Amino acid sequence: MSLIDRKIRFVTLAVGKKYRDHALTLAEDIRTITDNSPFVVLTDRPEVFAKSDSLIPLPSSLR
Numbered sequence: 001m002s003l004i005d006r007k008i009r010f011v012t013l014a015v016g017k018k019y020r021d022h023a024l025t026l027a028e029d030i031r032t033i034t035d036n037s038p039f040v041v042l043t044d045r046p047e048v049f050a051k052s053d054s055l056i057p058l059p060s061s062l063r
Contacts, residue, residue, distance in 0.1 A: 006060040015062045020048050027055050 014023035
């Protein structure tokens with residue numbers, strides 16, 4: 001099933017270490033509870049997030 005075909009999607013903003021850590025925890029919870037629903041993270045450090053089929057880190061210029 002492609003990302004477009006999936007009905008549930010999650011999006012969050014994670015700027016700063018504290019919020020990146022929260023987003024990583026949330027990503028793990030989403031992976032556990034749902035069947036790999038897409039999770040987009042807008043973040044200042046996309047390299048912190050391991051890219052997978054369901055986790056999509058996008059760069060943000062917010063500081």
